[in-house]
Amino acid sequence: EFRPRNILVTGGCGFIGSNFVHYVHRHHPDVHITVLDKLTYAGNLANIQPLLDDDKQVAFVRGDICDTALLERIVPGHDAIVHFAAESHNDNSIADPRPFVHTNVDGTVALLEAARAANIRFHHVSTDEVFGDLPLDSPERFTESSPYRPSSPYSSTKASSDMLVRAWHRTYGLDVTISNCSNNYGPFQHVEKFIPRQITNLLDGRRPKLYGDGRNVRDWIHTDDHSSAVWTVLTKGMPGETYLVGADGERDNLSVLRAILRAMGRPEDDFDWVRDRPGHDRRYAIDPTKLRTELGWQPRHTDFLAGLTDTIQWYTTHESWWRPDKAATERQYAERGQ
Ligand code: NAD
Ligand code: TDX
Numbered sequence: 001e002f003r004p005r006n007i008l009v010t011g012g013c014g015f016i017g018s019n020f021v022h023y024v025h026r027h028h029p030d031v032h033i034t035v036l037d038k039l040t041y042a043g044n045l046a047n048i049q050p051l052l053d054d055d056k057q058v059a060f061v062r063g064d065i066c067d068t069a070l071l072e073r074i075v076p077g078h079d080a081i082v083h084f085a086a087e088s089h090n091d092n093s094i095a096d097p098r099p100f101v102h103t104n105v106d107g108t109v110a111l112l113e114a115a116r117a118a119n120i121r122f123h124h125v126s127t128d129e130v131f132g133d134l135p136l137d138s139p140e141r142f143t144e145s146s147p148y149r150p151s152s153p154y155s156s157t158k159a160s161s162d163m164l165v166r167a168w169h170r171t172y173g174l175d176v177t178i179s180n181c182s183n184n185y186g187p188f189q190h191v192e193k194f195i196p197r198q199i200t201n202l203l204d205g206r207r208p209k210l211y212g213d214g215r216n217v218r219d220w221i222h223t224d225d226h227s228s229a230v231w232t233v234l235t236k237g238m239p240g241e242t243y244l245v246g247a248d249g250e251r252d253n254l255s256v257l258r259a260i261l262r263a264m265g266r267p268e269d270d271f272d273w274v275r276d277r278p279g280h281d282r283r284y285a286i287d288p289t290k291l292r293t294e295l296g297w298q299p300r301h302t303d304f305l306a307g308l309t310d311t312i313q314w315y316t317t318h319e320s321w322w323r324p325d326k327a328a329t330e331r332q333y334a335e336r337g338q
Contacts, residue, residue: 002121002235006032008078010065010111011085013037015189016125016223018047020084021058023227025051034059034078042088046321047188065107071114080121082234083111089192090129090154094278095336097153104157105164112168121175123234124165128182128219128244129155133281136215141287142180144242151279162242169240177237179230181245182286185307186223187314191322192329194218195308198257198271199315200322202264206330209338212276214254217283221247222301232297246286247299259305263312275337 007024011017012035024031037043039062051058063070065085075081085107087093087100108124115122131142132149150159168174189196198208229245237243258268291297301307315322 002080004031004080004121004234006034006078008034008036008075008081010036010081010083011043013039013043013045013047013060014084014088015042015186015193016184016226017084018044018188019186019223020082020227020230021048021051023224023231025057027231029057032057032059034061034074036061036063036065036074037085038062038064040087041325042190044188044321066102066110068110068113071110072117075114075118075120078118078120080123080234081111081115082123082125082230083108084125086158087154089190090152091192091277091336091338093152093154093157097157100153100157104154105160108161108164112164112174116168116172116174121234121239122165122168122177123230123237124162124176124178125230126162126178126180127155127158128180128246128284128286129281130159130162130180131284134283134285136217136283141285142244143287144244144290151281166240175239177233177239178242179233179245180242180286181226181229182219182221182247182249182284184223184226185220185311187311187318188321189223190329191325194253195256195260195311196315196322197329198260199264199312200326202260202266203316203319204326208257208260208271209274209333210253210257210271211274211338212280214257214273215252216280217250217252217285218256219246219285220249220251220256220304221245221299222307225299225301228300229291229297232291232295236295243291243295244286244288245291246288247302248288249304250283250285251304256308259308260312263305263309277338
């Protein structure tokens with residue numbers, strides 16, 4: 001087992017990265033964490049501020065993963081890079097793909113080169129979207145050997161980054177691991193994403209917005225379970241290997257929206273149907289057998305409705321966290337007819 005003492009976490013002020021920093025702080029107090037984050041519109045230092053104030057376990061560096069001079073300065077001395085930083089929102093990638101290529105492709109190469117120079121381990125956090133989509137009403141799920149067939153500019157850049165990571169293993173012998181996870185939900189998720197958007201719309205007196213026919217299926221996993229999976233792969237994963245992360249959470253968007261409406265005491269049809277996303281992937285579904293059987297990982301949040309209720313509660317009690325982003329996000333959606 002690999003026992004890291006000092007990890008560099010990129011994107012640690014975003015949704016999943018900050019939840020991972022809290023997870024490591026809670027469960028592995030002997031591991032020092034340096035967070036490297038550019039604080040784009042999606043990054044918020046408040047997500048980890050209490051950990052920075054508390055003690056010396058977590059340090060923060062504001063910077064771009066594409067800044068090779070910065071990486072040369074800060075990477076040495078760490079024993080692993082855990083790479084979350086990315087442009088992450090499909091709709092934004094359709095409006096302007098260029099920042100996605102810059103951060104997700106060029107940024108990953110810059111980090112791989114820094115890891116190679118320092119000869120340290122590299123864990124790459126990726127998505128099930130690299131496999132494209134599956135038909136509705138089929139038993140088929142993605143596995144580690146599913147072909148790469150990304151649909152959107154976002155997923156194409158993530159697919160590119162996965163292949164670059166594999167090349168650094170095969171060509172340079174870098175100790176890499178990759179995890180491809182399904183859709184996350186939980187606290188600190190930006191209001192542009194499906195679940196937080198609908199919860200905050202309802203809190204804000206706006207009607208929720210459902211794309212297309214609402215039948216698209218996502219495989220929901222609580223972000224804490226993603227954190228434990230990333231930790232498991234980082235410490236127990238075989239160099240060069242890929243592990244799919246999912247918690248058997250397939251649900252269609254209409255059902256998720258109706259569950260939110262019910263939990264918030266609204267009629268089930270109190271929402272608007274809006275323009276579909278171009279190229280909208282139909283269904284994602286993960287077969288997590290390899291991670292479960294080879295590394296012994298298990299999800300803990302297996303009751304989706306309980307997790308959703310906690311998430312609604314979190315947004316209800318953290319208005320000051322999401323309020324500053326809400327109006328601009330909705331203005332952007334309105335311009336796109338969504
Ligand atoms: P997010 O958009 O909430 O956070 C991204 C973070 O990266 C932000 O803090 C941002 O400031 C930072 N960042 C962006 N560009 C940067 C740059 N050039 N240099 C340094 N920092 C930069 O994203 P998220 O939803 O937390 O996703 C994190 C990772 O997990 C991504 O790699 C994403 O592809 C992957 N992933 C996400 C999901 C999901 O459901 N959200 C599922 C599977 C995988
Ligand atoms: O207002 C909305 N209405 C709606 O119907 C929004 C914002 C989304 N949707 C639909 C589109 C998708 O079918 O909900 C589903 C989820 O949408 P997103 O939250 O945008 O997530 P998705 O596109 O599935 O991608 C997410 O999971 C995989 C993350 O954003 C990615 O970073 C991750 O790789």
